[in-house]
Amino acid sequence: MEKELSKLEQLKASRNPLRVIDDIYKEANEGIPLSEDYIGLLKWYGMYPHINSENKEDKKYFMKRIKLVDASMNLEQLKVMGKIAKEYAQGLVDFTTRENVQFHYIQIKDLPTIFDLLKSVGLTSRMASGDGPRPIVTCPVSGVAADEIFDVSSLVKDIDSYFDKNEDDFSNFPRKYKMSVSGCSCHCCGHEIQDIAFTAFKRGDEVLFDLTLAGGLSKSKQIAYRANRYVKEEQVRDVAVAVAEIFRDNGNRYNRNKARVRHLVNEWGLEKFVDAIEEKLGYKLEEGLQEPEITPIQNRNHFGINKSKTEGESFVGFATIAGRIPGEDFVKFAEIIEKYDAKGIRLTTRQNFIVYGVKDEVVEDLANEFDSIGYAYKPNTFRARTQSCTGREFCKFGITETKTYANKLIKHLETKFPEFKEYVMISVSGCGNACSHPQVADIGLVGCKTRVDGERVDAYDVQLGGHLQGTNNSKIATSTKVKIPASEVPAFLEKLINDYEKDSLGTSSFKEYLTKVEIA
Ligand code: HEM
Ligand code: SF4
CATH class of the missing domain: 3.90.480.20 (Sulfite Reductase Hemoprotein; domain 2)
Structure with a gap:
């Protein structure tokens, strides 16, 4: 039938x-x-x-x-x-x-x-x-960072406008199509969790893009595969369009839970999928068996005052508190930027932002002014790296409220551990859809319910040890199967840090410790 x-x-x-x-x-x-x-x-x-x-x-x-x-x-x-x-x-x-x-x-x-x-x-x-095609994720420091591999801003605009101009062909896919194009040296786009990603690297003086496919989080989580193809700058848009068309025409339209690019790639096998791309392109892409060297997630950041590639200019990376900005602060952002004649702001994939085009002579004043309204440019580890999804406050899938919760959690941890300097990414998600990346965080807190004295209360399923570092060394966090009532999570995290400080189990960092520790 x-x-x-x-x-x-x-x-x-x-x-x-x-x-x-x-x-x-x-x-x-x-x-x-x-x-x-x-x-x-x-x-x-x-x-x-x-x-x-x-x-x-x-x-x-x-x-x-x-x-x-x-x-x-x-x-x-x-x-x-x-x-x-x-x-x-x-x-x-x-x-x-x-x-x-x-x-x-x-x-x-x-x-x-x-x-x-x-x-x-x-x-x-x-x-x-x-x-x-969803908004393309890209480096917030494109065209700005002095040490970038390649300025991808025009490429990103070109792909975006191609899809936009041809909206009749690109607005009815089986499901979302998530892409990243990155050229910064620290790989902050998280290409490992995109449906399709182009990651710039250098071979001698030549810039090429490593093509990865079929990544994604949520319930059908998967770290992307390398397509074993290197893509030239002038081929990037064609490949993005070819994959979009293959997905549009062949993706599963009968079951939204199996409708992403990764499901199609898994069903066909990578080889057949890459053949289909090349058939559509009408030419072969360069075979590229070696993965470029990929920065581990703990070194992907743009905080603090940094020199821009434009002479006399700097950019400054700031932390938000789990991505939420009160409207009045947003207005202040514009006022500060105008006051110091900076160019604007760019958002990062960690719910933080940079201010770019800041003249060197005023950069410290600008940084301090943002700092004075609560956006640190030398953030402590909890502020820098805790992110949260929309949550139950507004989202129909939300089991727990997340934004205010994450805010309180950050404030609790920074008060208890003002000297704690180690890298730790904490992600609070209101449900298993994982919009805030708990599956690649060191500590992923995924909203659920549990019973306390017979009563159903908000809780978090604790997942530990997620990591991003290319297609071979990334790791999806492991669920500890422990559900902690939301009210007890702060104490639980406190104990985790205290235990680590007492005995690191032979590990050299808290991040590594979280891959070893067993939670009962
Ligand atoms: C079946 C339902 C959904 C699934 C499976 C899902 C899954 C995801 C995943 C995996 C991401 C991370 C993607 C990335 O950063 O590359 C994401 C991003 C996001 N999700 Fe969801 N999500 C769903 C529904 C929702 C809903 C209902 C909301 C809010 C009401 C929401 C809000 C967000 C937001 C704000 C982001 C950040 C991405 C952006 O700017 O495009 N999601 N989602
Ligand atoms: S993780 Fe769940 S609760 Fe949070 S925004 Fe996504 S769908 Fe909503």
């Missing part, structure tokens, strides 16, 4: 999902309510309904993600984003792990104004989410 496509797939096939914008305008301008069926299509404009106190989708308010092509916002863009935060988002802004900005409390009635504001400064929310 022929399988039937889901309602969503039928809807996607019947009309370019991006046309939902017409229905948005109809509701906002003419009061004709958006059909219930179309709510799911709002994702194509980065929107997800909030949940209400009864845990049901609340169609009044939405989370809205704004795509930042090349991860950056210049001063004008920052000002407009600050205005949106203040006037339409109840002052709540998140910086995400894919270098985008996420607002909350957005209402459909305000969308025409928000769209106009975004457009006025060259920003958009088109394809910030939905089943198609």
Whole structure:
């Protein structure tokens, strides 16, 4: 018997999902309510309904993600984003792990104004989410860092605009398509967890990109495979498009849990998949058996004051508190940047940000001013590396609240261990979808429930020992199978650090210790 496509797939096939914008305008301008069926299509404009106190989708308010092509916002863009935060988002802004900005409390009635504001400064929310090419993750220091391998900003813009201009062909995929293009020397994009990634390296004077495929987190987590192909700069877009088309035309449209690029690659086998890419391209890519040297995750950072490649300029890396920025701070960012005549900010994949284009003579003052409003440029380890997902506050899948929880956790740990300098990445996720990367963190806390005295309470499933370092040395965290009530996690982490300080089990770092320690 022929399988039937889901309602969503039928809807996607019947009309370019991006046309939902017409229905948005109809509701906002003419009061004709958006059909219930179309709510799911709002994702194509980065929107997800909030949940209400009864845990049901609340169609009044939405989370809205704004795509930042090349991860950056210049001063004008920052000002407009600050205005949106203040006037339409109840002052709540998140910086995400894919270098985008996420607002909350957005209402459909305000969308025409928000769209106009975004457009006025060259920003958009088109394809910030939905089943198609998602915003491309890239190095926040492209064209800025003195030691970068290659400035990939124009490549990223070119690929993004190709997909955007050809929206009819690239807005109905079986599922999301996540990509990174990186040229920085510390590999901060996390190419190991992308559907497709191009990672620059040098062979003599020549720049090539190592092609990796089929990575991803969530329940069907998998570290990417090397395609054993090196890609030249002028081939990058063609390969990105070829893989997109193969995925679009062959990915699973009957089961969303098996619909990602990795499922198709696993089903076909890597060889057949790479053959299909080359067939589409009409030429062979260079065989590349050796993986370039990849920086381990603990050395991937851009904090502090750094020299830019532009003479007389620096850039400064700052930490947020688990990605949440109160709206008034967002407005202050723009004020400080204007005051010191800096160029703008760029987001990192760790929910942090850099300010770029800062004149050397004012860089310390600028850094200190950000520091004075709570964004450290020499952050302690807990602030620097704790990230959290959207969580139950707004997300329908959320089992636990995460942002405020992560904030309290960071403050607890930095108070208890002010001298603790070791690297540790902590990730708090509200459910197993793993949006904040718990599966590659040293300590992944994944929201669940447990019983205490017969009562169901918020808890965290503790996963330890995740790591990123290329296709061979990365590691998905191991679940300890221990569920700790949320209220007991701070004490649990305290004990973990105290135990390590007493006896490191022969390991040379806390990070390594977390791969050895057994939790009962
Ligand atoms: C089936 C449902 C979902 C799955 C499997 C899923 C999985 C993931 C994964 C694995 C990532 C990390 C990707 C990366 O950084 O490369 C991610 C990112 C993210 N997810 Fe989810 N997610 C789901 C639904 C949601 C929902 C409902 C929300 C919020 C209401 C959400 C919010 C986010 C955010 C903010 C990011 C950061 C990425 C960005 O800027 O695009 N996710 N998701
Ligand atoms: S991890 Fe779960 S709770 Fe957190 S944002 Fe993703 S889907 Fe929502």
